[in-house]
Amino acid sequence: MAISTFDLFKIGIGPSSSHTVGPMRAGHRFLLGLEEKGVFDQVATVTVELYGSLALTGVGHGTDKAIMLGLSGELPDQVDPESIDGKLMIIKRDLRLMLKGQKAIEFDPKKHIIFFRKKVLPLHSNGMRFIAYDARYNELHSRVYYSIGGGFVVNEDTAKEDRLKKDTTALPYPFKTAAELLEMSRSSNLSIAEIMFENEKAWRSETEIRAGLDRIWQTMKECIDRGCRNTGVLPGSLKVKRRAPDFYKDLTQNPQKALRDPLSILDWVNLYALAVNEENAAGSRVVTAPTNGAAGIIPAVLRYYEEFCSGADQEGVYRFLLTASAIGILYAENASISGAEVGCQGEVGVACSMAAGGLVAALEGRSSQIEEAAEIGMEHNLGLTCDPVGGLVQIPCIERNAMGAIKAINASRIALKREGTHHVSLDSVIKTMRATGADMKTKYKETSRGGLAVNVIEC
Ligand code: SF4
Numbered sequence: 340m341a342i343s344t345f346d347l348f349k350i351g352i353g354p355s356s357s358h359t360v361g362p363m364r365a366g367h368r369f370l371l372g373l374e375e376k377g378v379f380d381q382v383a384t385v386t387v388e389l390y391g392s393l394a395l396t397g398v399g400h401g402t403d404k405a406i407m408l409g410l411s412g413e414l415p416d417q418v419d420p421e422s423i424d425g426k427l428m429i430i431k432r433d434l435r436l437m438l439k440g441q442k443a444i445e446f447d448p449k450k451h452i453i454f455f456r457k458k459v460l461p462l463h464s465n466g467m468r469f470i471a472y473d474a475r476y477n478e479l480h481s482r483v484y485y486s487i488g489g490g491f492v493v494n495e496d497t498a499k500e501d502r503l504k505k506d507t508t509a510l511p512y513p514f515k516t517a518a519e520l521l522e523m524s525r526s527s528n529l530s531i532a533e534i535m536f537e538n539e540k541a542w543r544s545e546t547e548i549r550a551g552l553d554r555i556w557q558t559m560k561e562c563i564d565r566g567c568r569n570t571g572v573l574p575g576s577l578k579v580k581r582r583a584p585d586f587y588k589d590l591t592q593n594p595q596k597a598l599r600d601p602l603s604i605l606d607w608v609n610l611y612a613l614a615v616n617e618e619n620a621a622g623s624r625v626v627t628a629p630t631n632g633a634a635g636i637i638p639a640v641l642r643y644y645e646e647f648c649s650g651a652d653q654e655g656v657y658r659f660l661l662t663a664s665a666i667g668i669l670y671a672e673n674a675s676i677s678g679a680e681v682g683c684q685g686e687v688g689v690a691c692s693m694a695a696g697g698l699v700a701a702l703e704g705r706s707s708q709i710e711e712a713a714e715i716g717m718e719h720n721l722g723l724t725c726d727p728v729g730g731l732v733q734i735p736c737i738e739r740n741a742m743g744a745i746k747a748i749n750a751s752r753i754a755l756k757r758e759g760t761h762h763v764s765l766d767s768v769i770k771t772m773r774a775t776g777a778d779m780k781t782k783y784k785e786t787s788r789g790g791l792a793v794n795v796i797e798c
Pocket of ligand 1 (some may be wrong): 485607632633678682683687724725726727732733735736739785
């Protein structure tokens with residue numbers, strides 16, 4: 340199985356990769372299935388059943404909206420975020436949905452999207468079943484999908500045989516563990532970023548790889564900039580006020596004050612992370628990195644590199660993104676990047692680990708230092724639970740990204756100071772993360788039934 344950098348870094352919309360991006364892609368994939376089966380023209384209505392975590396926190400995460408958009412033919416990287424409210428308003432008003440924008444079907448969101456909050460499908464907590472009917476309510480086609488984190492969607496058959504969509508592309512440098520990756524780096528005399536670049540060439544040209552990485556970084560930067568500008572209150576019952584614009588104003592209007600404060604760089608890193616995650620919570624355009632809930636950490640640390648590290652350049656940005664994705668692949672292959680499966684250690688923890696290793700690579704650290712930074716980035720996130728208040732990707736998610744970004748920078752600094760070996764390997768910490776996630780009670784895995792979600796009173 341081969342995973343690309345562009346599978347991990349996907350341009351999409353907020354607020355959640357597993358609960359918004361994945362379900363939208365599932366809806367779109369179901370559409371394609373209707374066409375493949377030759378029943379598209381006979382469909383009179385569709386019902387969608389949501390199970391487990393998707394049912395419990397789906398409303399706060401916009402799962403129902405994402406499914407309607409997917410069935411309408413939209414994809415997360417192409418939909419215009421500004422057009423979403425209008426499209427949904429028309430469906431709710433007319434109780435009709437234009438399948439793929441071409442065929443009107445009966446669709447009342449309250450009746451045709453069913454939340455099974457006490458049931459879980461067998462293979463993953465984020466399960467959904469789509470069923471299409473003809474005008475006489477005869478079933479035409481039905482499909483189960485699982486949104487397994489990071490916007491990845493698998494159908495029932497794939498989920499049984501493998502966790503991710505099977506891509507059998509032969510890579511020049513296949514690796515499954517960090518130990519293999521380090522050994523490959525040593526024997527080939529290539530950096531981890533160079534190994535990833537060679538692997539990417541199995542799918543696309545060098546020009547396309549660089550253009551793809553540029554597009555990812557540009558989208559991340561635009562998201563930071565929008566988040567610094569956009570004011571107001573985030574959607575949802577919590578009425579959370581955006582903080583990034585005030586932080587930005589304070590930092591830019593009081594440069595002298597910032598100069599006197601030796602820790603003002605931390606304020607900038609906090610700002611970048613808050614800006615991205617507030618945009619994510621508002622359903623705006625973000626890059627899944629490796630999930631939406633944790634989408635602020637990598638942009639914050641990469642912007643820190645670009646703005647505050649001497650010698651920063653475009654090649655350093657490439658090294659950062661390629662190396663971070665190699666680390667993300669290790670987690671996707673050997674553990675999980677889904678909060679519903681292993682708690683927030685699989686989202687903020689993984690993003691912190693990826694960013695820590697990416698920063699070491701950008702600063703031209705050795706492969707062993709990258710591995711150590713990535714290990715430190717996860718080691719101090721082990722056991723981190725997922726308990727979003729009100730089922731919204733806001734509290735604790737937004738601030739947690741700021742904390743994750745700072746932790747990643749610190750992990751890279753610790754690793755860069757070391758010459759020798761360290762006690763805990765990245766492979767060990769990934770294994771531990773997976774086992775800790777398996778032991779974690781279900782209520783701490785994106786259900787909003789434990790932790791802060793039950794101890795904070797919603798206004
Ligand atoms: S607590 Fe963490 S895993 Fe849960 S929704 Fe928020 S960012 Fe995602």
